[in-house]
Amino acid sequence: MNISDAAQRAGLPAKTIRYYEDIGLVTPNRDTNGYRVFSERELHKLTFLARSRALGFSIEDCRALLALYEDQTRASGDVKRIAKEHLDEIEVKISDLVAMRDTLSELVHACSGDDRPDCPILKGIEHAAGPTKKP
Amino acid sequence: MNISDAAQRAGLPAKTIRYYEDIGLVTPNRDTNGYRVFSERELHKLTFLARSRALGFSIEDCRALLALYEDQTRASGDVKRIAKEHLDEIEVKISDLVAMRDTLSELVHACSGDDRPDCPILKGIEHAAGPTKKP
DNA sequence: CTTGACCTTCCAGTCACTGGAAGCCTTATG
DNA sequence: CATAAGGCTTCCAGTGACTGGAAGGTCAAG
Structure with a gap:
C-alpha cells in the first residue's frame, strides 16, 4: 500500500505520515523505487x-x-496514568475556556454593535481582572 | 518606567513585552542608555x-x-464583530474538548489500571470512531 | 572597584504540522 | 515512442506566540 492509500485509510494527510516517520512513530518499508510501502x-x-x-x-x-499498544506484557496502569493526566489537562483547558466564554459572552451581549464609539467590550477588557493564568 | 516595572504592572513577562515591540504592538521610547522607557x-x-x-x-x-481601543471614532460594531467571531471559536473549542473529555473519561473509568495487560483504553482508541476534526 | 541586578541584542528552540520547490516514477493516451 | 498528468521522493522554510540562553553594556550599593 502506497502512502496516499494509507493516508486515506488512516484518516491522516500524507504529509503527516511522512512527518510521523521522520520522528520515528512509524517505519514503513520501501519499495525498490523508493516509495513507502x-x-x-x-x-x-x-x-x-x-x-x-x-x-x-x-x-x-x-x-x-x-x-504500550504494541507491548503485550504492558500494565494497564501505565496506560491509565497517561490517560488520566491528559484527562486532567483537558478539564483545566475546558474550565479556562468556559471562563473566557462567560466573560466574553457578557461583553458581547452588552455591546450594541452599532456605529457609535461607545463600547462595553473595550471597557470590559480595560477594566477586567488581571490575567491569572495563560490560556 | 523600565521594562521590569512595566512587566510587573501589566502582568506580562519582560520577554513578551520585547516581543510585542518587535511585532509592533507597542513602541516604547528609549532612554539615552538604550533602555526602554x-x-x-x-x-x-x-x-x-x-x-x-x-x-x-x-x-x-x-x-x-x-x-479600535485607541481610535475615539471607532464603531462598536467593529469591536463586536471581532469579539463575536472569537466567541464562536471558543464555543467550538469547548465542544471539541468536551467530546474528548467524555470519551476519554469513559475509557479511564473502564480501565482497572493494574498490572494486567488488558486495557479498555487501548481497545477504545483502537476501535474509536475515526477522527472527524482536528483538536 | 567589584559585585550583582538590571538592561540590551540576537539566535535557537518549542509543537505538530503545512506549503512549496525541484525532481524521479508510473500510467494512460496520441 | 513521446508526452502529459498525477503520485512519489527529499529538503527547506514558515506557522503562533512566545521562551531560554549567550554575550555583553549599565547602574547603584558597599
Missing part, C-alpha cells in the same frame, strides 16, 4: 495515532501509548 | 494586551482591538 501493521499504527491525536494526546503521549 | 499610555496598551490575550484573542485580533 505500508503493511497492515503499520496501517494499524497510523490509525491508532490518528485516533489518539484526535483525543488530544501529545505526540510524546502517543509515542508512549503506541509502545 | 514606558509611559502610562504604553503601560495601558500593555495591560489591554495582557487582558485581551487572557481572553484568548489572537495577536492579530489584539492588534485590531488595540487600534
Whole structure:
C-alpha cells in the first residue's frame, strides 16, 4: 500500500505520515523505487495515532501509548496514568475556556454593535481582572 | 518606567513585552542608555494586551482591538464583530474538548489500571470512531 | 572597584504540522 | 515512442506566540 492509500485509510494527510516517520512513530518499508510501502501493521499504527491525536494526546503521549499498544506484557496502569493526566489537562483547558466564554459572552451581549464609539467590550477588557493564568 | 516595572504592572513577562515591540504592538521610547522607557499610555496598551490575550484573542485580533481601543471614532460594531467571531471559536473549542473529555473519561473509568495487560483504553482508541476534526 | 541586578541584542528552540520547490516514477493516451 | 498528468521522493522554510540562553553594556550599593 502506497502512502496516499494509507493516508486515506488512516484518516491522516500524507504529509503527516511522512512527518510521523521522520520522528520515528512509524517505519514503513520501501519499495525498490523508493516509495513507502505500508503493511497492515503499520496501517494499524497510523490509525491508532490518528485516533489518539484526535483525543488530544501529545505526540510524546502517543509515542508512549503506541509502545504500550504494541507491548503485550504492558500494565494497564501505565496506560491509565497517561490517560488520566491528559484527562486532567483537558478539564483545566475546558474550565479556562468556559471562563473566557462567560466573560466574553457578557461583553458581547452588552455591546450594541452599532456605529457609535461607545463600547462595553473595550471597557470590559480595560477594566477586567488581571490575567491569572495563560490560556 | 523600565521594562521590569512595566512587566510587573501589566502582568506580562519582560520577554513578551520585547516581543510585542518587535511585532509592533507597542513602541516604547528609549532612554539615552538604550533602555526602554514606558509611559502610562504604553503601560495601558500593555495591560489591554495582557487582558485581551487572557481572553484568548489572537495577536492579530489584539492588534485590531488595540487600534479600535485607541481610535475615539471607532464603531462598536467593529469591536463586536471581532469579539463575536472569537466567541464562536471558543464555543467550538469547548465542544471539541468536551467530546474528548467524555470519551476519554469513559475509557479511564473502564480501565482497572493494574498490572494486567488488558486495557479498555487501548481497545477504545483502537476501535474509536475515526477522527472527524482536528483538536 | 567589584559585585550583582538590571538592561540590551540576537539566535535557537518549542509543537505538530503545512506549503512549496525541484525532481524521479508510473500510467494512460496520441 | 513521446508526452502529459498525477503520485512519489527529499529538503527547506514558515506557522503562533512566545521562551531560554549567550554575550555583553549599565547602574547603584558597599
